[in-house]
Amino acid sequence: MSKVRVLVGTRKGAFILTSDEKRKEWEVDGPHFAGWEMYHVVGSPADPNRLYASQSTGWFGQLIQRSDDGGKTWEPVGNEFAYVGNPGTHQFYDGSQHPWEFKRVWHLEPSLSDPDTVYAGVEDAALFRTTDGGKTWQELPGLREVKGHLWQPGAGGMCLHTIVLDRNDPNRIFVAISAAGAFRTEDGGKSWQPINKGLKSGYELPDPDADVGHCVHSIAMHPARPDVLFMQKHWDVMRSDNAGEMWYEVSGNLPSDFGFPIAVHAHEPDTVYVVP
Numbered sequence: 001m002s003k004v005r006v007l008v009g010t011r012k013g014a015f016i017l018t019s020d021e022k023r024k025e026w027e028v029d030g031p032h033f034a035g036w037e038m039y040h041v042v043g044s045p046a047d048p049n050r051l052y053a054s055q056s057t058g059w060f061g062q063l064i065q066r067s068d069d070g071g072k073t074w075e076p077v078g079n080e081f082a083y084v085g086n087p088g089t090h091q092f093y094d095g096s097q098h099p100w101e102f103k104r105v106w107h108l109e110p111s112l113s114d115p116d117t118v119y120a121g122v123e124d125a126a127l128f129r130t131t132d133g134g135k136t137w138q139e140l141p142g143l144r145e146v147k148g149h150l151w152q153p154g155a156g157g158m159c160l161h162t163i164v165l166d167r168n169d170p171n172r173i174f175v176a177i178s179a180a181g182a183f184r185t186e187d188g189g190k191s192w193q194p195i196n197k198g199l200k201s202g203y204e205l206p207d208p209d210a211d212v213g214h215c216v217h218s219i220a221m222h223p224a225r226p227d228v229l230f231m232q233k234h235w236d237v238m239r240s241d242n243a244g245e246m247w248y249e250v251s252g253n254l255p256s257d258f259g260f261p262i263a264v265h266a267h268e269p270d271t272v273y274v275v276p
């Protein structure tokens with residue numbers, strides 16, 4: 001009988017929940033890192049025993065932890081996230097320009113094939129990558145070159161919170177940033193393009209159809225058709241059938257089109273979950 005594992009990050013530590021495929025009874029292990037804010041806990045698709053965690057506090061700053069035994073033991077790994085060159089400035093809440101400053105890691109996305117390769121989405125928004133199991137991190141600076149001076153913080157900060165890897169094409173990656181929008185690379189992160197056509201942000205932007213600046217909350221990929229994407233925006237649930245080239249609204253009869261998470265059922269690809 002197969003086992004199910006759920007990794008949970010909270011503001012007071014991390015928990016590992018395990019059950020059998022019936023999911024009637026659960027074993028709870030934790031808290032790990034008690035008292036720490038856990039921004040993300042994730043397992044490697046290439047090695048079920050390899051876990052990564054991003055923990056942060058206002059007192060001790062940012063730490064990346066790694067486990068090689070399924071969470072029984074942890075060790076801190078590389079924690080230096082340096083922007084390439086002169087990072088310049090981005091737009092602030094009041095419209096002024098503000099220097100780029102690293103604050104924390106919001107999201108960790110392990111490679112689908114290599115447990116030592118992980119992508120990290122950070123605040124202030126940028127994308128980093130490690131190829132040595134988290135010991136060292138390098139920025140993929142091409143992302144910030146896509147009108148980064150026009151990006152601005154959302155209510156929770158200017159964070160890169162979503163990273164989606166295409167299982168059929170290792171060079172294609174999607175990211176989402178609050179509040180900058182969604183972006184796609186076709187060359188492994190060297191160059192990027194905004195994929196925000198069809199999004200409307202009349203309340204947030206002077207130009208509601210702008211290339212960048214949209215407050216995207218999450219993106220999910222169809223498990224069998226990687227060109228089909230679903231998005232939870234600050235307002236509106238959206239869908240794209242061409243890898244983000246154009247989006248259209250699918251909010252339908254939801255009680256509210258505002259929300260944060262969105263997910264596609266792994267075995268029922270026409271089933272999409274949102275939390276309005």
